[in-house]
Amino acid sequence: MKKDIPSLYGSLVFNDKVMRNKLPKDVYKALRKTIENGTHLELDVANAVAVAMKEWAVEQGATHYTHWFQPMTGFTAEKHDSFITPSGDGEVIMDFSGKELVKGEPDASSFPSGGLRATFEARGYTAWDPTSPAFIKDGTLYIPTAFCSYGGEALDKKTPLLRSMEALSREAVKILHTLGNTDVTSVSTTIGPEQEYFLVDKDLYRQRRDLQFCGRTLIGAPAPRGQELEDHYFGSLKPRVAAYMHDLDEELWKLGIPAKTKHNEVAPAQHELAPIFSTANVAVDYNQLTMEVMKNTADRHNMVCLLHEKPFEGINGSGKHNNWSLTTNQGDNLLEPGKTPAQNIQFLVFLMAVIKAVDEYADMMRVSAASAGNDHRLGGNEAPPAIVSIFLGDELTAVLKSIEEDTYFGKQQRVALETGAHVLPHFFKDTTDRNRTSPFAFTGNKFEFRMLGSSASVSTPNIVLNTAVAEALAQFYEELKGTAPEDMEHAVHELIKRAIKKHKKVIFNGNGYTEEWVEEAKKRGLYNLVSTPDCLPAFIEEKNIRLFTEHKIFTREEIFSRYEILLENYVKTVEIEAKTLKEMLTKDFLPALSDYAAQEADKAMAVKNFIPEASTAEAAALVGKLTSAYESISSGVKALDKEIQTVSGFASMQKAADYCRSTLLVSMDKLRQTADAVEAKIPDENLPYPTYDALLFSI
Template sequence: MEKNIPELYGSLVFNDRIMRNKLPKDMYKALRKTIQNGTHLELDVANSVAVAMKEWAIENGATHYTHWFQPMTNFTAEKHDSFISPAGDGQIIMDFSGKELVKGEPDASSFPSGGLRATFEARGYTAWDPTSPAFIKDRTLYIPTAFCSYSGEALDKKTPLLRSMDTLNREAVKILHLLGNNEIKHINTTVGPEQEYFLVDKNLYNQRKDLIFCGRTLIGAPAPKGQEMEDHYFGTLKPRVSAYMHDLDEELWKLGIPAKTKHNEVAPAQHELAPVFDTTNVAVDHNQLTMEIMKKVADRHDLVCLLHEKPFEGINGSGKHNNWSMITDTGVNLLDPGKTPAENTQFLVFLVAVIKAVDDYADLLRISVASAGNDHRLGANEAPPAVVSIFLGDELTDVLRAIENDEYFSSHDSVQMDIGAKVLPHFIKDTTDRNRTSPFAFTGNKFEFRMLGSSSSVANPNIILNTAVAEALHQFSEQLKEVPADRMETAVHNLLKETVTEHKRIIFNGNGYTDEWLKEAADRGLYNLVSTPDALPHFTDTKNKELLISHKIFTEPELYSRYEIKLENYVKTLHIESCTMAEIIQKDLIPAVCTYMEQIAHTASLKKAVVPDISVSGEAELLKKLTALSENMMTELSALKSDTARAQETADLLESARMYQKTVLTDMDKLRSFADEAETLLPETVLPYPAYGKLLFSV
């Protein structure tokens, strides 16, 4: 029987409807006030919520609760406690207090802290985030929380994200009031993160050490067919994939995650899931959950979901598009052009603030998506370049040009599209095209930041984006706060003109994949931070420190801890990849080559034994090729091991990262070239791992 989707949706979420039904009216109102206005939550309210939450969770089969948080690992963390409490005479009661709801105490010493905590300083705290609803998963009540150290430093991604949302709310409301829109009391940023991923057969995955340890293939010759036929994108879903996607949707819907769109992506075995927009911190929580559920559901279908940015060489990698906008408490999208002069003024102020923010802090935006995995993807003909630029489309670019030149702008008339077939309906052409080569594109009523890697948390880029836009709005407010009402229109025009003139260099509507654009970007003075070690040192530049510390997103120790953690993660990732590659080459591939050479030599010997004058030139030539490849692999393997050891022993973390990037990765590329050539000569019966053809076309 078909499931009732409206009843299924959010059935495992302690949402507003459940709270309204379960809580006393005064407690419900107090909680809503906290959620909507960020006011302090009193303990009596927390106690009331805890009782209602526990009752609802038990009714739905939960036996435990956990404070669910996001340490700086790109993963989530949880410690489970049962509801049971001894009641005497060997009996128990199911108990859960407000104190247990609002505060937990996990061990903080084993999570990345970037030097904020010593190993012996173990105490840490989790604090309930009431703006993100609790939910039930695996018979456990999950309570979204922030995570901090005993001395109060943020050790997670949620805390600075919430700080950035508060900062942007404050500055956006301030500028709206200056513009005469006094009815707005609160604005939220919203995000809809599109998620790309690969599906491979679990049995084949388990035969690939590189996929198991690194999430990507470190060697592998191209399959006879890749994505060149362009037949996979939006293609018919195969039954196994369709069944997976159907189950995934249902699991996500139960958790209140608004999964909306699903389709095949460009590369074989690659797919995409896109949700409806949600408030940013909820969207971040939902995306972390989505990645986890994608993997769990895949396992049920004897599949493995790969979220690495570049699992396979020679075909597209996977990204995550961060669709970002600002919504007022009256339901107005501040990035939606209006129908009145006042609405259009408001729209242009916020549009230009985003342009200024992206230009001023392009380096921080690049850093927010920097990782070893994403370095393989950015700049290839599948993803935006490492140069941050903004696509606005022709009409908006013309609007800003008119403002800059004090010209009158006449809107382009709507164009009705007639595509020649009488049976097809006519429709109105959009005022902008879509530019898939742009890292940061305006797409109608939102900006799409397309540089994110598929495995990364969407918290990092939204922290930077929120804060950078807040700073631009703050500067605008400072410039306008003393302007009389009768001169405000002129002052706003001058502000827009000045800002457009200063920051128009970041606007580029052309093809971001060309070498010509990279040269032009350099001439414009834009950053081209190709790798993570190139980008990360800018995190502690004076202007970036001032931005993040002045808006209280990070303290100075918190900021430096993030820098250290990102460098550590980069170094550790490449070290694991190097060691894994060395093991595969030494223990698997070279022995396989030797085995095949032995078979060839034996075959040649048998041929000669039967027919002494028979030619074995083919076998001899193949033996020569395989011998040369084997020797080359041994030589490059020795270099890789030596350079990896030197990089690992380098005390300075940035210098170590640069050695891994410039030397170890180069060694790996050289070694791979010989390994992949050898792979093309080995029969399937000898090859010690499944080749690309099987991995990409078996599902």
């Protein structure tokens, strides 16, 4: 049956169209004013909105509501309450007040706080975020909210994001007014996060402890075929995958999520979804919801959606590209170069602000993408290196060089793509993004931050980027304020000239995968923070604390709490992986290995008894290798167990994290190498779990 997609789109969202139809005009105007200008929402307005929201939700079949928030777990949280209220005569009415809409009181005791609150101070508050639309899912009205402690500290990822958006808007408007663009009253951060993921068969998934507990395979010999033929990327969709993607699109469209692009990615069983841009706050909510809908939809198709950054060894992992730009309230993209970027001083100011921000706070950019899972992906020939650099492309690099050297910039001629086939249409080649190894690339009218891991919230990198750019713009404003209009172009030229000399070291248009770049980056003084424990201490360096506190994004206490939470998450993740590996090897792999060795020995003895002159040298050699591997793995598991017990004894979480990186992960890798080598010698029917062959090629 043909579906009316425009009618389907946003059908489960309390969006602007619904608000216009359901709310009195004065209430609608007051709510729009709050959404657009951040003004306070009065309780009488909230009451009217709550009544309309409840009526609409009940019409859509909802019986409950929940304050939906994003604690520091990296996931979302929800507590469902029904609309029913006893009426006193043994019946109930469906009720929902403005107070219930605006504020909730979930128990905060079991969420990560990093020491922000004592255990007995369990109360937390959720506060309605009217800038992100409410929606219905599974018979419940979901209300996007911020989450804070009893003392008002942010315990979530939404609150600091909203703060950073306000800070950037404030500084951007100031600089725009200084440049003569006085009509702008606000600037929004817009992002479009691309999402990579794997699909595996659910029945096979259930046979792997590592996938269930850790999201990645801890052992597993490579399949004879991986991604060597480069035939999966953009390849035709298999029927089962196409059916999943079709249903996924529809589920996302119902929720007003603008899913646009879908395709196969490089690795077998890997795929990607990309949305249209949204305001950062809404886009973050959309992405969290997208990941959840991906998993739920896969489950209905008897598949599992894996969002871990490196589910399978030896093939590409999954990332999340954060496409970031700035848009005025008039709809102008501040990162649009125009036809003559060299003469577009407004564009050049904002371009230079981003370059300065990334150079000065590259360590925090790296922190924003740090996780135990992403450590397995960054730096491989599939993802950006851990060194943060910017790719600008030839034209913009030449523009900045001409400013630095006070030389004339002759606009580069557009080059037509020559295909040699006259029947094909003519078009011009892009002068910007041709470098897929860059972690931070200018891509026409936006920047694309490619370091993020596939399972991560896109909130943190945008908090860092927004705040760092706000700081750069604030410093530019101090330099330019008071400049006469007729002198502004020269003043901007001199400002950019000084800035590019200082910050050009972060610009790199070459191959980020080479060892030569690692050495060159070191000479330039760029950070190379390879692992999560290496980079997290940057969060609590004074320059970064000053950045966030001066712009009122985090308090000092909130910064240290997040540092502790990130460290704790890293340690717990590696501990769980180590315990899972120990259990898999002890309960599954070693018994299977022993049984297969005995089976081969019995077969050899039977042959020898039947044919005394038959050679059993090959069989003896195989059994010898299996036995040796058994002993090596057994002793390795015992050593790993002692190392696991050592983790809890460290006085600081930083030391525990360093130990996990330098010891636990190294021991796990050694065990894996031995197990993978011997797995390749064991028939699939003798193995206690599905192999890579089955996992990657069963759908």
